[in-house]
Amino acid sequence: MKVKIFDESHEKDLETSINNFLLSNIDVIDIKYDIDVTASGEEQIYCFSAMIIYKDL
Numbered sequence: 001m002k003v004k005i006f007d008e009s010h011e012k013d014l015e016t017s018i019n020n021f022l023l024s025n026i027d028v029i030d031i032k033y034d035i036d037v038t039a040s041g042e043e044q045i046y047c048f049s050a051m052i053i054y055k056d057l
Contacts, residue, residue, distance in 0.1 A: 001029065002056065007049045014048040026054040 004021060008014040022028070036047040 002054055004052045004054065005049070006052075007047065009045075009047060011046075011048050014050060018050055018052070021052065025057045027057055029053040029055065 006014055006017045006021075008017060018031075030053045032051045032053075034049050036049070038045045038047075
């Protein structure tokens with residue numbers, strides 16, 4: 001088993017990264033998804049991340 005971690009500041013970027021990785025010759029076991037939000041002054045900073053647990057085929 002292997003793990004691949006993705007971390008993007010925009011939701012669509014995370015989606016694109018994951019979709020590109022899923023085109024690989026792999027067997028996906030599980031996908032974990034998380035969003036983290038922090039405040040910096042009046043600005044909110046988002047972090048979209050995912051971990052894919054997989055096996056090479």
